[in-house]
Amino acid sequence: MTGDLVQAAKFIGAGLSMIGALGAGIGIGLSVQGALEGMSRNPDTYGNLLTNMILGIAFSEAIAIYCLVIAFLMLFVL
């Protein structure tokens, strides 16, 4: 094996830590499903549902961003 072992380990670690974004994808899909179902049942509440859906998506996305921060930590800091 030639090359920099530490650099290779950094890349492997960064790749592994991004598996956690899978949960965020599923979570965002579920919240959009709930919002769309609510909008289709009751079109009057469109604005309210949209605002709360965007808020919920930002929360789920934050978990994926935590995984991304660990990946960046491995790539660029340590």
Place this chain on the structure above:
Amino acid sequence: MAKTRTWRWGKNRWIILVFVILTVIGINFFAPIQSVIQVAPEHLSATPLFTLPVIGSVYLTNTLTALGVTLLVILLIAWIVKRNIKSDTLIATGFTGLMEMLVELLYNLTESTAGKWAKKIFPWFATIFIVVLFANLLKLIPIFETFGLAEEVTNGGYTAIALGGNWVNVTAPAVDEGGFVVIPFLRGLSTDLNFTAALALISVLMTQVIGVQAQGLGYFSKFFNTRTLFKKPFFGFMDLIVSLLETISEFAKIISFTFRLFGNMFAGMVLLILIGVMVPVFVPSLIMMFEFFIGLIQAFVFGMLTLVFMAMATSGHAEEEHAAS
């Protein structure tokens, strides 16, 4: 019957075509390079400005200059609005009307969430929203993260072509030694971990202060709940454990505020730099559109979470809705 307009191709496509052609021409002269990507903001001055006793030395970093620019823009907008409002204007029009619409939107949101504490909570929500919004959006204008100091590095850099005077153009062929990298003068303010951590600490601290203002010192029984410990022994003990978990969750709030904003903005910056090197022609515009949207949403989420936590702190155990991290 209402007059409808048949849709035709507009003239915007020609403007976009002109820009794409200009980009292709520009790349031949100024080929994009990958600038230094690191989590800590880069120092612009070699020696520290001053040294604080406990914290250490304070350098002039490129996010500090971006903070200056952001604050100048906000103050400029505030000055323009103040100049346009005279004492007898009833309806504000134009730019002032836009700002009034923004403030009214935020205030209605505060009133619907916080009830009678809206007047105390609104300044915190609106200030955090506006500062984070301008910090996120100013990151996208072309001047940020492009002009900077060309620094010579020992291994792996890019060639520098002198443009006359003191200006250097650092472009494409990567050299092994004696190359240059660019350290930008201005870097997006919310990509700095110091900024987001400071805002998170301010937000959580002021939540505690507003809680004490609303409920007196009984507010702290949220964190160490011995109120029902002697009346109903088993449930009182469970209340105590739950209150210790609440304490841990307050610290988790600080960490989650910090890393949510930092992670979103830093990821956007890295994405723009990497895509700008690989496909510089049209794709960065699409990513900038996405970043605009993300910046708006992250500012709104930061402010909204501050609002919700402050509103929960004023009401105590009457209504408990568990806002996620």
